[in-house]
Amino acid sequence: MSSVVRQHAAALRALLALTVVLGLAYPALIWLIAQLPGLQHKADGSILESGGKPVGSSLIGQLYTDADGAPLPQYFQGRPSAAGDGYDPMATSASNLGPEDIVDTPDRPSLLTTVCQRSRAIGELDGVNGGRPFCTGGGVGAVLSVIASPAPTRVISVNEPCDTTPRPFLDTYQGVRVECAEPGADYRSGRLVPIHGAITEPQVPADAVTASGSGLDSHISPAYAEIQVNRVAEARAMSPDQVRALVAAHTEGRTLGFLGEPTVNVLELNLALDGR
Template structure:
């Protein structure tokens, strides 16, 4: 190939590179930025930042915790839903726990989804003064699950148990299993490091109401771990606690909740939600917590 042809080809490639750089690297980003500054779009393009006292305190699109340095809920604030993103609401570690409905038996290094739900429900019940019990949970906030050991019939069911163990209640942490006997067999607490997979795993519903007072979004994390909203049911459950901590009436707090409630998407998708950060910022501005 002649030198002149090589030069022409390289010069054409260089010109194409320069033209595309100007169009795609400079002009296109500039146009998109200008469009994003139009009224109604600018706030979203800049991250939907919420300010308090002239300082940014977060984004309305990303949830955050309202706890003290030890992780205890601050009573004057509405609490967000649980988060499995890193050390709670870490935007760099967004994700879910990947635990599903079949996760009902705790392991040595990780509680089951059922136990997480039970423990969270119990804690919220104590914090907000409501009944935190729910089906398939023990009184001490773990999954009410038995390993029933014995010979099995043709369907894999243990018809005549010879040993029954409460698998999520270790002997070192519980004075007695949540159930005294099962089909006439004394229930044992779980021994440290023992595997009870040989038995038939049986969840026990218990006597808790079919519709728990603590709603589902209060005890389960979102898929991203960054959900900024809670249900109106969970918000209503927290009203009295927040009102007491701030020294105002529950009616005033309910009005603040209503002010920060967003309706269904497009008018018919999903359920109304409450943005926790926006709500707490408004409360700090209107009703500072009692010292």
């Protein structure tokens, strides 16, 4: 009995000691370090304020849209987000779709079609060419199902249903007339062939049409910021050069001078525009 008591007493002492060291002393030490000059702002979440009120974190993106979800023309738009309804820190995630996801299904568009639709919408919003490689002019994935034995006998544009398109994006493929897809039909017996198209260098950059792994990106590329300059300048009655100067002021260089690429903090830039 005395041995059992000694073991329990030792366990209790260890529990108390570890509680004091790891549960109280260590968190208190980390908190004190976080309050040092230069660290406190980041430790508090890098919160930005406007008019004395917090409006967001410089490390987490947010939506700049109206009640219907349409982009507000006076604001720079951020990168797409797959986190909840957009930039939700409680639902941070990616779509988990890869480059082989190129065929639309009845319940959702493919990743390729999603990219094509986003690029087309941005092109219309910002007055640039929204076309991309492997995208049709209608904004869906340019993918054919080629049924062959061994030469092609039938070719179907799988992402262009006959009830939504008057004619496929391509007239013929290897001498065979291209058909539109019948709704609900299964064309998996054919060989899937993505068609590159004439566009080699899209004007809409990749970060404008693809969501990140976290879904919380607070920055965009300078290239994406540049195509938005004219729209924002017109909406705010500013000159494009004035807007570009603010973009340059909120452009961050490569980490340590050589890691990654330059980026633009969208929230800081939009707050600077509002403050002006």
